[in-house]
Amino acid sequence: MELNESIVALKALAQDTRLALYRLLVQAGPEGLPVGELAARLHVPDSTLSAHLRVLRTAGLVRDERRGRVIQCRADFARMDALLAYLTENCCAGAIACAVPVPCKPLPTHGAERHETLPRTRQRR
Template sequence: MEMTTAVASLSALAHAGRLSAFRMLVQAGADGLPAGEIARRLDMPPSTLSSHLAILDHAGLTRSRRDGRSIIYTADYGTMQGLLGFLLEDCCGGAPEICAPFIRATDALACCPS
């Protein structure tokens, strides 16, 4: 991931409404959620949410597909993975022990049987 893309992704997530929407989609998994359902859960006007979803989409953090009258949004796990990799990739430049906590933190999540 490049600096420009990373900044776009971080900017997209740096907003309470968008971050909430994104986490909601991450939880929703591959099925995703229709825009209207997200707006309802966040108690946000549809036009406001739409502009936020467009920002997440443009950053590559979400994808959308039409299903009838609804537009279903899903989280793009690949982009999220790339962002985390970018944030971590230089953590061991000088001292290997420094990034150990990061690795432990992600291991500690242990939410997925490998």
């Protein structure tokens, strides 16, 4: 990820509704959530949600797919990992005590998809 791409992504997340929206999509895992459910959970009008989704989509953080009459949105985990890697590149000046970020690995569960971010161990001295 380049500097300008990271700035666009961070600007997209630097708003309370968009950050809450993105966190919901990350928690939902690779299957994502329908737009209607996102609007209901966040208590925002459809037009407001649409504007927020557009910003996240432009930043490359969210993808959507039409399934009949339903639009299913999901977080782009590869893009999220790229942003985190960019932010932590050369962490602690490359000290061995600083752990390398572990990529996000969505884990499927029975019947529904679930997302789990693996813990990142970090030792500061």
